[in-house]
Amino acid sequence: MADIAKLAGVAVSTVSRALAGSPLVSADTRARIAELAKEHGYSINVGAQNLRLGQNQTIAVVVPYEAATGQNLSDPFFLSLLGCVVNAITARGWEVLLSRVEANAIESVAQPVLTGRAMGLVLMGHLNAFEPLNDLVRRGIPIVVWGALRPGQQFCTVGGDNFRGGELAGRHLVDQGARRILFLGDPALPEFGQRLEGCLAAQRAAGIEPDPELQKPVPLLPAAIDAHLASLVGAGIAFDAVFAASDLAAATAIGTLRRLGIRVPQDVAVVGYDDITIAVHFDPPLTTVRQPIEQAGLAIVDSLLAQIEGRPAESTILPTELIQRRSSLP
């Protein structure tokens, strides 16, 4: 900037003002300076600017590493959601600092804010850390978490209506004649637990008493799903429907069932969760519960910006929707 000032024969302060479009500087000086800047390929040093301004239009998006069980970064749904969040942040004119943390290193989550690199945090998953997150809020760190809303939480979450999603899936399966619905997922993960609860509620509402044998926790990994289904079939524990906590898991299950000589949807109806892009191309096309991810991205960012600006922010539960396809229809 000093160079530009010298070239223009003015003081740096004038250049600063000119580049900021201040009306204090005469129109032609402004034009001349803009010209020089372009000609010499000069752009303002945002780091220095931020230091001086005591701010930075940056949001840290933190992605937990591999929850060991359950959804992780290779899940297309998760990645699409991440894309939506990034889009929403960019659309608001903020920048995105992306980082990944080990699930146990919850302490390091707030690092980008503490070190002044970002003004707020988006945490893409609950990390099974409850109190540490409450703690961040108490320390005044703006944060929004993607995931289930739970009692006693002080941090702000945005997530799909998991209970309702489970209920939609459950009711639909019951309507298709299902009486023994197998849940695929680990209910200990809050989101999955709520999906299961919704599904159970729908069954009970139809006068069906769910069998606990069909609600055992399963990590959503192909091998685990394979083994689980095989062991159920081997033990003669019957089921006429599967509600999987993710589309990926549903896809795996359909493959496994087929190998076991069980037809989908004739013998077993299958419903997944997330409505990933390819769900419609599965064979049979997959019935699933859709979460509005574009909306999620916007809700997350708006909530976070509200906190950063000192306005109150509330958790959001987004509507979920059942997408009926052939995997659950006669």
Next chain:
Amino acid sequence: MADIAKLAGVAVSTVSRALAGSPLVSADTRARIAELAKEHGYSINVGAQNLRLGQNQTIAVVVPYEAATGQNLSDPFFLSLLGCVVNAITARGWEVLLSRVEANAIESVAQPVLTGRAMGLVLMGHLNAFEPLNDLVRRGIPIVVWGALRPGQQFCTVGGDNFRGGELAGRHLVDQGARRILFLGDPALPEFGQRLEGCLAAQRAAGIEPDPELQKPVPLLPAAIDAHLASLVGAGIAFDAVFAASDLAAATAIGTLRRLGIRVPQDVAVVGYDDITIAVHFDPPLTTVRQPIEQAGLAIVDSLLAQIEGRPAESTILPTELIQRRSSLP
């Protein structure tokens, strides 16, 4: 930092040194200062530190918005690749600034470096911009592009061996008895063009003269693929195999073919590209060409860091591998 200095009864420089682990400061002062910092939840302001140091361990990852045709951000392959790049950067101890640009706003690609927010650029796709990218190199901006290597390029690329991938797919299909292989994709995109070339070469090597009718450009969108296949079938243009430029396209094609009463693999063998996670769960499981994405992430980052440190960096072509599954086997 001034506060900590006051609390410790030392000068800021001492605190700075202590926090940097300098051996110049006595072990117990260092311990005392570390203690105070932790107690008061103090972390170094990285922005100020970077300003002073004239650097920042940050790499900007730039994702082009929707190439209109072809692969975009909703493609699981693309997202997985992005994940690998981010992992590699994080593993090297650098930070990631993520941004998205319109395909036409190629000028803004270099913004993060020009404004001093990042020291190098990873561009996740060619953007069909050749000269502007060469230009960035001439201006000394460290950059690595994911995509095809093309003659005359001065920028460094990392990509799969597209020609070889196409060749593997082509030879495999020919081995399965295919004589008329339909290519699905737009050869104008360099990566896809090279895949097609490889596939054509394999056919010619087997004494087959490929029919230009089967190489017409198709945007990889479900509707376009549907329409294209239907029009070919309607026009009586026969084919006994499909080589799709992405797994997503292959999945769409399989669905369309099935609706047209054409069986896969009995009537038409299908090979995709990328080996996305779910390819194995398609019905039939998809034969596809795998690109080593973890390796890609590492190659990209190493190449970029080399440039940043002033070392020479060369483009990398990564090996591709055919994964045979039932969609192309009798």
Next chain:
DNA sequence: ATGAAAGCGCTAACAC
């Protein structure tokens, strides 16, 4: 309408 100077939070000579 423009310039001079202070200071954002930090590091690195250079003293002592």
Next chain:
DNA sequence: GTGTTAGCGCTTTCAT
């Protein structure tokens, strides 16, 4: 071993 000081590139009073 520790303190003093200058300065990274910018913005913003306060003068003029």
